[in-house]
Amino acid sequence: MKHGGNIWEVIEKYKFKVEDILDFSSNINPFFDISKIKKIILSSLNEICFYPDPEYKKTRKKIAEKLGLSYKNIILGNGSSELIYLLPKALNLRKTLILIPTFSEYERAIKLNGGKIMFLRLREEEGFKINPNKIPKLLPHVDSFFLCNPNNPTGNFVEKEDVFWISKKMGDEKFLIIDEAFIDFTDKEGIAEKVKEIKNIFVLRTLTKIFPIPGIRIGYMCGNERGIEKISAFQYPWNVNCFAKNLIENLICVDVKEIREKIRKEKEYLYESLKSLKGIKVFKGEANFLLVKFEKGIILKDIIEKLKAKGILVRDCSNIRGFRGNFIRISVRRRGENKRLVKELKWLLNQ
Secondary structure, X not given: OOOOOOHHHHHHHHOOOHHHOEEOOOOOOOOOOHHHHHHHHHHOHHHOXXXXXXXXXXXXXXXXXXXXXXXXXXXXXXXXXXXXHHHHHHHOOOEEEEEEOOOOHHHHHHHHOOOEEEEEEOOHHHOOOOOHHHOHHHHHHOOEEEEEOOOOOOOOOOOHHHHHHHHHHHOXXXXXXXXXXXXXXXXXXXXXXXXXXXXXXXXEEEOOOOOOOOOOOOEEEEOOHHHHHHHHOOOOXXXXXXXXXXHHHHHOOOOOHHHHHHHHHHHHHHHHHHHOOOOEEEEOOOOOEEEEEEOOOOOHHHHHHHHHHOOEEOEEOOOOOOOOOEEEEEEOOOHHHHHHHHHHHHHHOOO
16 A cells, blocks of 8 residues: 655665655644754653553543543554554454445455454545445445545545544444545534533544644544553553653644645645646645646546656556546645646646
């Protein structure tokens, strides 16, 4: 399973320096002041000689306070990907509903645990929108449902009321797992705060998108106390290091409204600029990235490789199940960087 963000492959092949790389392939916030991250890491150095609290009570309480939950509703992960892989094993998921195209690790996690998958394809002609009314008829055939919200890589969002409706249709014995990795980039309401009331919901979140720290794996999940306790039993001890722990405690309540507005403006600029190019179709979505389709006859792999040769990475979506045609995903970056990408694409498309 290949993802975006593998700058090291390009650095090795083309002999670039790290600072030469312009990475549109990973959906990371380009506006946060990284010096704040470095200060927190430096202040954590005195803790490296000690084991972390095995229960991470202080850290879990910080998250819980923000969401109006108990710390017992929170479990930490070495990235939310660790938790994605824990869920099928801990909950013994045997058959899962997954909408495609979406994040590929759900499928891999289920299959590694011996489970089977029912796929529901989102239709391009409907803008890859998720129709909640199509879900209930499939629920009798599965014991769980993974929902990426906003969806990666399409950016589409299922409103809170529809998520509640789906959870009621599922009943208490089936699990609705919602990945809200990109919720911080939207003005939409997530449902992490409701896990105490709705027993069959687990909500995944991460701090490595809205804060540009994917190299330090930080994720957490919210759920009812009994479910969180059950999943914790499958987790290895001290899974979160002191740097990640302290970053959570210092960043969880940071106000990101200003950052969100900057990204919204840049996304609008990038959307309109790309839309003006011939031979491509742009899907806007709700998150901090755009999905782009290239017309037949355009050799997408050549374009991607030529961009790499100039130090520019985009996410090749050819290995994501559910797409028909040539798709890439582009994250929103700063104005000068966005302009450069548009300029290079325009040149490569002979415009």
